[in-house]
């Protein structure tokens with residue numbers, strides 16, 4: 001009991017899986033900085049989370065509009081600054097300026113109730 | 129050669145609806161199903177990437193399919209045709225020319241479509257130097273910034289030396305300034321704008337468009353138009369700020385064109401007497417200052433407070 005309470009205090013609830021339609025992405029700005037710091041993609045019934053930071057320069061965000069992380073056919077993650085394409089499953093850039101480089105994967109946890117959680121230490125460590 | 133500057137950029141995009149909406153929100157006016165223009169008639173043609181009318185694209189995935197330059201007259205078109213005996217020069221149905229440059233970019237040349245249909249530059253008053261009409265407010269809440277004219281295109285190229293030589297020796301462009309080891313800012317002979325192209329040396333797999341931009345009437349319109357974009361949910365890439373080379377104000381936004389789309393204003397004008405400068409690229413040499421958007425704010429909780 002005490003254990004589970006502590007865990008909850010160290011984690012932030014990001015939502016539930018059903019918040020995401022299939023092949024859809026969503027950005028998060030937990031510190032209300034005005035710019036999303038990471039995003040989650042739902043693809044083929046799995047969730048993938050990455051830092052919203054393009055490896056091309058390392059400190060600019062990806063989408064041209066909030067939550068628009070995927071290309072038209074939801075096949076790749078896109079950086080709209082110079083059109084880099086990244087594989088959804090592993091964040092690897094397969095076309096564009098950062099060819100071969102990877103988006104930074106952000107660890108998230110899915111509970112048995114299909115809730116999506118992120119740990120406070122991850123938020124600190126990844127500067128989210 | 130009497131080349132004036134870019135008249136039209138032709139795009140083959142992935143998300144047609146998003147690109148067209150973006151163009152309208154940016155401030156361009158749809159002239160037909162494909163063509164979105166600024167006040168002076170210059171603009172962008174937006175088509176789906178598999179549109180059969182488009183020239184073949186680069187293998188890098190760049191969505192820019194063709195850059196069409198406006199030239200002064202038929203004599204200039206004839207001179208360009210005569211210059212390129214070393215490659216195919218197509219004469220298209222509309223009389224324009226099409227050829228592929230030394231980097232592999234498709235270029236077009238046409239008698240310019242640009243009109244003089246632009247607005248006055250932003251007028252600034254200073255003590256002893258009043259430029260705005262008397263009783264004329266400089267800015268009001270209802271002002272709508274209007275996009276004036278296609279300004280310049282920046283390309284990632286695998287060899288900026290070859291790219292520069294092509295535009296200098298074959299098309300008569302002049303280098304105005306240069307970032308060491310990166311590339312030149314160039315202007316065609318029939319314009320005094322500091323640059324209509326800038327080349328950035330990059331690996332071959334990056335070849336394509338880094339950004340393109342339209343001139344606004346002044347810095348106020350750059351910042352106002354950019355603020356409108358932010359309020360519509362679009363995401364800034366860089367700016368607002370003011371560049372050093374060219375002195376142009378800038379604000380870049382990521383776009384569905386696979387590159388940044390910029391607003392610029394108040395670019396330096398040059399003639400033959402200008403001595404080009406050279407500098408190392410970097411934050412300190414790229415801009416005089418850089419600002420960042422913040423939501424509208426005022427001291428006091430929305431009411432008078434001393």
Ligand code: FES
Pocket residue numbers: 054055056057060079080081082083084096097098
């Ligand atoms: S900043 Fe992402 S591709 Fe250039």
Ligand SMILES: [Fe+2]
Pocket residue numbers: 280282339341378390392
């Ligand atoms: Fe620019």
